[in-house]
Amino acid sequence: MTVFLIIVVVALIGISFWQMSKILSLSQLSGADNSQVANDKDNNLHGKLMLAFVIFMYLLTIYCFVQYHTFFLPESASEHGVDYDRLMVISMVLIFVVQFITQGLLHFFAYKYRGKKENKALFFADNDKLEFIWTIIPVIVLAGLIIYGLFTWTDIMNIDEQEGDPIIVELYAYQFDWRARYSGEDKELGKANVRFIEGVNTLGLDVSDSYAMDDKVVNELHLPVNRKIIFKLRSQDVLHSAYMPFFRAQMNVVPGMITEFAYTPTLTSEEMRNSEFMVEKVSTINNIRREKSKALTANGDEALENYEFDYYLLCNKICGASHYNMQMKIVVESQEDYDAWLAEQKTFKEQISAQASN
Template sequence: MTSLLILVIVALLGIAIWQLTKIFDLTQNVSGNESCDSEIATDKDNNIQGYLMFGFLGFIYALTIFSIVKYGHFPLLANSASEHGKDVDNLMWISLALIFFVQTITQFLLHYFAFANRGRKDKKAFYFSDNEKLEMIWTIIPVIVLSGLILYGLFTWNAIMNVDEEEDVIYVEVYAKQFGWDIRYAGKDNVLGKANVRFIKGVNVTGADMSDPNSQDDILATELRLPVGKKVVMKMRSQDVLHSAYFPHFRAQMNCVPGMVTQFAMTPSVTTTEMREREEIMNRVSRINKVRSERSAELVAKGEEALAPYVFDYVLLCNKICGRSHYNMQMKVVVETEAEFNKWFAAQKTLGQLVADEKAAAEAPAVEEVVAPEQNTQELETVVDTTAVVAQVIK
């Protein structure tokens, strides 16, 4: 790959030098210089370039149509799993439609005028310094369109960021570090205790301040479980560098910044089980497993272990390049019914219990296990046997 990149760079440098040489020759325009005269475009050259512009326009349209038909399934523009996700998807569809429409019109006009106004000997370009009507049109229309998009996006953003204090929500802390995630739930008091990186020790992996009463009933977890239909306030922290908590299926993302707490709110709307049963997801899983099956056959033929079948799960990813193992920084997310979530939540030990158990285990005296050497056992058996023989002789 590196060799290919070097070859491409060398080729581009060669082309650049060649073009610079041609430009230098053109600047040395001296009367009677045949080499300079040969570089002047003729009507035939201009006609060819004009038709080539139209040909390139057709190529752009054909490539666009092919890409939409072949690769236009847009996996992150459907099947959102949060209440605000539908608004995000609608906003993306509107933006794509506007971009496609404007791109189609502008590209056509650009290439048409390049063809219609190609150079001719007897034709002179018409020039005017300004046109208030045109300036008004291409200023007002973008302002109206962009204002509509911004307002739509602002309402969606407010739905994600604003949390009413009277709402029934649960608080979850997502703690980022190279290269993984730790989860801390607010306990029965529904208040996350204070935390600081200086308090990280043993089981207290998120650095909760155990002197804060609100920290005692917090719950630590190795996977993120959420109840469907319940608003969740995510509070983000980072232990080391800048990370970004990205929930693609929930259409949510927030930077995790060292030294500060960021947050957003969302309401999961589809359980993991329900999403797995959707036809589009089932087809996608089937395609992935077909590829994995073919790859597994190759691995087994080499004597290696086969790949496990893929099962759909929501995921939490890091969307900032945070180091060498950034690609592996992900966590499984489970969305389930509120009854299932409450059952799981009730079975978890609180952070206070975990810290107490860890402290008790550290203070417990070590029990030494004494095992008699095998040699001593054999010697004991020999002594017993000898005594029995001697006693028999005396008799």
């Protein structure tokens, strides 16, 4: 009912303005120019406005790049991310150069050749040479960009499970959290099905499969630096998306099927945390938090904690009410630290035995 009343009020206000405009038009002097055809004065004004608008747009673009450059991601923390970023930079440079030239010429010509009564427009009814030029140049540029993109995409998505002694990790998504599963001594993940989910068996591992018994299920993702990781992605319920922006990685997690993605981490969590970009960004965030904490403490609330950078696995699909909170910490560390951490984790067999004894 409230929404209906708001719509009615908005409609009545619109009708009132419309009636007022009619009254104003009727109250104009009889000698006023009521013609709907633009005159020289109108064309002159609009030409200047077009020129002013493009100058304002360029100044705003420059300001945004200077003011908000810290919102960009830092250097990639994965091997393939370098190629990904290069492709992105080439695409954006091409777009901005073409946009800068064409948009500038469009607005400049709108000003320079604004309509005047004594002028007659010069136009070409047909010009094969011009049409060939403005057709072939975009074709060549786009073809080169697409071919380069296809080669880059193929290199990124070509997953060879035999190359470089990779680690295979399952990422399991459900509303609203993540779990990771590592293979044990046999270096092979056991079979799983959502129908087997019960008790500590939160990922639905097949207890009749010997390969599953030494698998390790964790709620924090640890990765060794400079070693290839192959991710097998599985969803329990709805469509999710595994998003790891600092590694330039994203893959949909689809119910009923296994999707996969692979990358090689090149920067540990500690190295990224101590990088110049991240130190400046964390300092900025903590300054903002300290300012907000002053108001909170003045009202008797707790102050905000200091922020410390960590890699995170996020969900990039709106998968429900708590989608925003669906994340898992990623720790990239040395091979020695990774091996020590993995050795401390309980196997699926140990978890089942503990459940049985309880």
